[in-house]
Amino acid sequence: RDMARQTKADNEVLKQRLWDLEKALEQAWEDKRVICEEMTQQYQELRKQTAAHSQRLEAKVKSLQEQLRMAPRHTCPSPSQQTQALAERNRTITQLQGRLDAIEREYAKILHVSGNVAVGGSPGSMVLPPHGPLSHQSSMDLVLAKMAEASQHWEEVGTTIAVEHKERLQEFSLNPLEI
Secondary structure, X not given: OHHHHHHHHHHHHHHHXXXXXXXXXXXXXXXXXXXXXXXXXXXHXXXXXXXXXXXXXXXXXXXXXXXXXXXXXXXXXXXXXHHHHHHHHHHHHHHHHHHHHHHHHHHHHHHHOOOOOOOOOOOOOOOOOOOOOOOHHHHXXXXXXXXXXXXHHHHHHHHHHHHHHHXXXXXXXXOHHHO
């Protein structure tokens, strides 16, 4: 009898264990089904978002292509802009020529003034040399040195202005050598 009871008790324990395992398996299958459904929904949502993003990008590409098609190939300055640039260049050249002529007149005055050679300062500021009157040769050397200094200065100024005008002409797609 004890053995029958023991067998019956073992049988009940095994049935309970089998029932628990079946319930656990059913719960696992249910969890798997829920996870699959959630993943399927997430996948579908991601596909929708990707498709929408793709359509937006395609629309943007078409818009940019249309803008590119409508834009001019390169911007060429108008004839009035070209004329204006040339007039400005000519005006600057005329101004520089006027300054050069004025400097030449000042130096001519200096050459004709006897004993009153400018030492230091600007042309037109007449300062007597510290050791009395200079000889004609030393006066000439001093004037030539000042002329060389002024010539170098105005050469630098002229070069700077020429470079600026060259850049402006190139902004308008003009070749300065052809003008």
